[in-house]
Amino acid sequence: MLNPADPDFVADLAARLPEGTLRAPEPRDLEEPRGRWQGVAGAVARPRSTEEVVQIVRACAAARVGIVPLGGGTGLVGGQVMADGPAPLILSLERMVALRAAYPLENTLVVEAGMVVATAQAEAERIGRVFPLSLASDGSARVGGVLATNAGGVNVLRYGNARDLVLGIEAVLPDGAVLHGLKRLRKDNTGYDLRHLLIGAEGTLGIITAAALRLFPRPASTATALLAVSSPDAALQLLARAEARASGMISAFEVIHRQGPEFLAEHMPEVALPLQPIPDWMVLIELGLPAGFERAEALMAGLLDEAMTEGLVGDGVVAQSATQAAALWRIRESIPLANRKVGAVTSHDISLPLSELPGFIPRATAALRHMADVRINCFGHLGDGNLHFNVFPAVGRAAADYAALREEITARVHDMVHEMGGSVSAEHGIGRLKVGDLQRYGDPAKLAVMRAIKAALDPFGIMNPGAVLA
Known part of the structure; x- marks a missing residue:
């Protein structure tokens, strides 16, 4: 049975932490983007260091107070808000934003979990590398949050999900112990990989405080195209052709039904679609090639010629500049915004x-x-x-x-x-929105193992109560 983060608990915790670490909840702390829930909380803790996270977690464990981790608040399944039950403590990582180290020759960046994804991308760019995780919420989502939810994005085809972009993590476990897992190793077969246990756990097994991120060389050339296809089956066949020509070099392959551009025309007419009339189905494809290979533009042209000859593509536009490529991506990235307006x-x-x-x-x-x-x-x-x-x-x-x-x-x-x-x-992820779905569709053996892990690591259930597992 959990207890609320009541005024006595908050006052006692505040006395142990630097001044200003705790504050009262604000509306932004208790909302989620789709407006499905209004959260509750007794206070918001904003630690500046892993050591302060340890103190907070230990205090909550001793008092049996729930902790709801908060990154950028961009999650869409309610994992960052607790709508009922004893008021928890919100633990925000907004102050833990440091770049701890950069290793260009290792293609590695070590960052704190509160760093915004766009900042991590910029830090990688600064040393001539790419951090390829790319989301619509790059400018507000935080590294800890995208790891806790194992976020995907548009570049999964080439680079994998968030868990595939992490060499190691540092985390605070439910009893306040610190998992020192920031080794920058590609090979480490020393027992269970706890990194992957915590990544995707949505804060239910611990608080990720830092991560060693995998970087990649920047492509020497890129090509972006928006192509009209007759059906999803034709799009799938086009993907197979693209992989045959450019295996491992396809950065993104997005499918778009005409309803998305129609919503844009209705609610965001400033986002122009170059294909008129609007096709029933479109594919947005991006290729990125390293130095020493043919230019991406030539590879894209060859793919387009082959696809048109075989009847897979009826029309299309290939970006001739970075500005045109950005305009094509703006179409795809604006569809969720238009959806919200509808x-x-x-x-x-x-x-x-x-x-x-x-x-x-x-x-x-x-x-x-x-x-x-x-x-x-x-x-x-x-x-x-x-x-x-x-x-x-x-x-x-x-x-x-x-x-x-x-x-x-x-x-x-x-x-x-x-x-x-x-x-x-x-x-x-599952968050709170899909807890019932996980119970309904999840493999019973998997669910039993998940519950056993949760009980072993978090016996008092203080970590993000009600998320993932009821």
């Missing part, structure tokens, strides 16, 4: 085996339109099988009109995903 009935972050995608999309679309008059905006990272299959109200109606159908719509989509061997959480 207002979704339900949003689904799903993944499927690649060969199942062409069958899932029309099947799921037909099933939902049989249930209700809706618009579906399907887009996402086709290269790694991750779709954002989002449902919106019909023209002239509002999301609130579908409140009675919301759970049924989500269940229908998730049931189909599960039947086809997919996952109902591709890159956003």
